[in-house]
Amino acid sequence: MNRLIFKIIAVIGLLYAQVGCAQTAPRPDFDLENDLLLAHFDCKTDVDDVHSVAATATLLRHPDFREVRYHAVAGAYGVQEGLYVPAEELFEAAFGTHWSDAHADFGKALLEVYAVVSGTLSRGGDIWIPEAGQSDFSAALVRQVRQRNPQIDTRSRIHIVQHSDWNERVTSPESLAYVREHTDYRKIPDGNAEGNGTPGFRKDQAIAWREQLSDPELVALWESAQAIANRYNGASGRYLNKSIAAGGLDFSDVSETCWIFGLEGLEDAKAFFARLAQ
Template sequence: MKKNLFLVILLTVLGISSNIFARPYFDKEKDLLLACFDLKPDEDDVHAAAALACMLQHPDLSGIQYFAVAGAYGIQNGKYIHTATPEFFNNLFGHKNKKWTDAHENRDQSVKKVRKLVKKTLKSGGKVFIQEAGQSDFTHDMLKALIEAGVDRNVIKSKVIVVQHSNWNEDKSDQTKLEWVKNNTYYVKIDDGNSPDNNTPGYNNKNTRFMTQALASENPNAKARSFWEQANKICKGWEASWENPTIANGGVDFSDCVENWWIFDLKDKTDSIAKFWERYVINKP
């Protein structure tokens, strides 16, 4: 009898543990991708935004709910890449204030707009996956506003998934705000997307062949080509306060997109730049 009782308790504990540690998966029917780009000071966000836009054009992600935020930066110094908005983001994601917002231009308005969208998603039973392609300050401010709007903290803890790959992004967040986000959301820290020698793809490479392929007139993916033409033009024309060495040498750095790789559970489909390029950038639509 005692043995049977012990087995029941053990199985119950294991069941609870598996639920706690089971990762959430993106439901294309009802979940929201919130892509937050700091665009300050590193030009890698220009490349990451272009790469994400290529993904959104593919049948893999066709029809998903998404919204982008430009200017979701923290306490870092350096210049905001203002030439990336509005034309570039309009081309990548759709019309401003419908599919993206500029938090650099008007932070309070952006917080309110995103809060409304997130609240609607949660109320409909969906989850919100936040691609933290920058710092967590904007996420903190938006979620605090969400609580003030009546959303329960427990819902945020279980239904808002924040994905971060960069130690630098964490270091340049307001630390009080970062700790709050870590404690009040489903916070996931994955390995750095700048390195090929860990558990995420290395989406940073100085090899010029990838940009050459994207820009080639023979590239059958005309939309992707236009995205990378704009990205390349912005980066070449930008007088950076800090110059990204990969981009300066003609390579590609969309390292923040390892967060999309994790969110959409792409695994070996895009576990290298070459595979990503074949699937999303130089593919025949």
């Protein structure tokens, strides 16, 4: 009996060790030569995504990240109620031709993004998706990849980074379950708070970002983002972002992109501009 108990304990210990290893699996690195940053923005109904678009463009124009291959998706929302925040001109200014509009035409956007993603995967690159919103568009995309390319292991080649409990709650349950099962799904601490291991990019107070930015195009981009956010913040029943209403900034979703590029040590919005504005 003692020998049997010993064997049972040993098996339990082995299983526990295996689970622990799975939970602390090594974090893969973004390969600048081959990988793709696929930035998703829901833009519904919080205007924080508008600031996040400008912040993402700021990061991508920094010399350390100018070689990053990227594509953006507007309207990557889930099942939440409320009105969309239109910001097409901002996406064009931020990403040029490297973005798709899932709000205007979900099917067309899915085809466009699949073409970019499949090209990256076929060349041996991975896909990194910071979810500034929900996972419904991501789930549709992963289904396309798995159906058309069953030889690709999406659990190791497609990395989804999420920071928000609310975003998960307003993702359709089927979509959330699907991406958790079929991708390298990473949940990181919320980017709305500071001191939790990821940057806290939501500030009620105004930040002197103009003094930090040396690129006039980025200055214009941030001015446009603030104008759009102020126009739609709380309008027609949309969510009222109190930080933005107070004159501050909220690009909390960019905590995910910073995590992808190893910048999770940035404390707050001031540190973001100090590190990436030049």
